[in-house]
Amino acid sequence: MTELLGIPMQASDRIDVYSGVSRMAGKIWAALHSAEATPSKSAALLVHPTSNFMGHYLLAPLAERGIDAVGLATRYIGNDSSLTMENCVLDVGAAIRFLRERGYEKVVLIGNSGGGGLAALYQSQAESPTITCTPAGDPPDLTRADLPPADALLQLMAHPGRAQVLTDWIDPAVVDEADPWTRDEELDIFSGRIRPPFPPEFIERYRAAQFARNRRITAWVREQLDRLAAADGELQDLPFVVHGTTADPRFVDTAIDPSDREPGTMWGPTEVANMMPASLAHYSSLRSWLSQWSVDESNCDGALHMSRISVPALVMYGTADQVCFPSYATQMFDAVSHDDKRLVPVTDGLHYLSGQPEKIAFVADTVVDWLREHDLAR
Template sequence: MAAGAGIDIYSGVARMAGKVWGSLHRAAEPSRTAVVVVHPSSNFLGHYLLGPLAERGVDAVGLNTRYIGNDSALIMENCVLDVGAAIGFLRERGYEKVVLIGNSGGGGLTAFYQSQAESPTVRATPAGDPPDLTKAALPPVDGLVSLMAHPGRAIVYTEWLDPAIVDEHDPLRRDAELDMFDPRNGPPYSPEFVERYRAAQLARSRRITAWVREQLAALDKRDDGLRDLPFLVHGTVADPRFLDTALDASDRTPGTLWGPAVTSNLLPATLGHHTSLRSWLSQWSVDDSNCDGPRHIARTNVPTLVMYGTADQVCFPSHARSMYDAIPHDDRKLVPVEGGNHYLQGQPDLIAHVADTLVGWIEAKGLRA
């Protein structure tokens, strides 16, 4: 992997090794096609599709970025570099066709990657730091797949940000008029409440961004080399769609990937509670992050498959539609996975169905070498 602009991962071993790690599952017969499944921070070494794809004759890679298991200082532009390192590694080893799958949070990342591989434009992070992607080694892939994916971490984070929190240091001080967990507001939620709620989410995100920029400006005045600081964000799992399934209607049941929304919203292990100033701008700020899936997928020119689960509690039908609608050409396909949950947990028949669909699409597009 290419080094980052600062120390953004804790492990000295990982930094000094200069490597990102992947798990390759080989087909029984030699395959010159590799399918790569990636996410900005989740551990995909044991992804559920690797074995099934290899069994169907296609080599499959579960790829991790340098931020495996810890996105607190994640820089999206470095994730693009890590994907590029992996694609280059596979090309050097003779793979003639490479298909890149963005699963969950990987959807926005893979669109961002291919956009910059085909026609690079991003010269710095939103904080003005390296890398310059116009000078990076980013081999284009031959096909893109968005699988149970949302359009980007900053987009979905803003959709999940709890606007009822009135004190960034005290998540239990709440504005009842903007509290989706107050039964007086729903569910079901009125269109008027949802409109106010969405506006308040955006306003909270922008308040945090303004504070982040103030902190960075203060750091710039220091002469001791300190360039970043960590901070905490409370209330990051509060999308009304978690409780009101008539919003963005699908087959899902109420709740979240982590359990009941009211507790998941404040659990330490859920989305994006711990971050740094520079990571906030790159990863979570909806006005600043470069990782906007629809914007970037609109700049790509390879065959693209979008698959979504109709029972997914994380990525909703509108997320899949926003990615699909942004694809600028006709070599695209939108496929619902009926009854599929976010990671197809406990659904072996649907895992087989998704693997069959992927391999069938790869073959139909001439991507099986």
């Protein structure tokens, strides 16, 4: 059985969602797939900052195995240009509180893909809140929020956070933010001058240049926010474009962070995905950049927050995943400071297990068996 859930949402003090209908509804939405054989007292909640998980591939398989499963859509569904990670934390908290009020005794939080950093951030702040504002100094204050902790945390084909991923992926050959065609040929992995396998000294220089570019954008964002503050008007934010956001050398050279993956990206050839409008992080507001994309200022550092959780943790990764590489999984697994943790590869698993029903079944079986071992499947 499938049910649409309307979950009360804590409103923001600024307009960061374009749709007036969405803002006035005062709700976020989720899809509940219920186990039909025996009523479940446990619920699995799948989260992502912006993707629509109401149709997630794992919902029905978990319900078929006796675990009610909920796919959440945050207030930023399909549009992360003004996304604030701290508001996503509020949305996850609202969903867990809603499920507990419905009578679920156990709630298991599953972060998939970009939901990995969010899930870690949420559980960390639910157990021991420390964040009093966004990096721009705005609400919410998570130390004053009602954030019920989950009973366990799962990371599924996940990465540690959007700021780290963008920094790993951002194109350091872009030297003029207003002109994507002005490029540093010494760092251009698409020019044909530099070919894989890339030597270690090139990778080191490339990575340093990626960090430098992220920090240049952050410095520019701070300057623009200072100008807005000095103007003393009602306008508090501005949009901007980021060119070249899918240029991780791992997309081109599969010997780096080796796995079973094919060269390229989930969005097609790397050079195309790097510039196409529909791929990662091309549009942002100033305040959103600090919250989700700034490598130095974002609060969403998945490894840091995984180190702060006390609940059981299961980390699963696909060995053929073109998006979340094996090192992302081991980074989050190694960060967990207690021993009740497990790392499970999904052999030949793609990022969303598209066209791989046997892999979906393996993931669902693994998750349910692990929950039963921990008395979390009721």
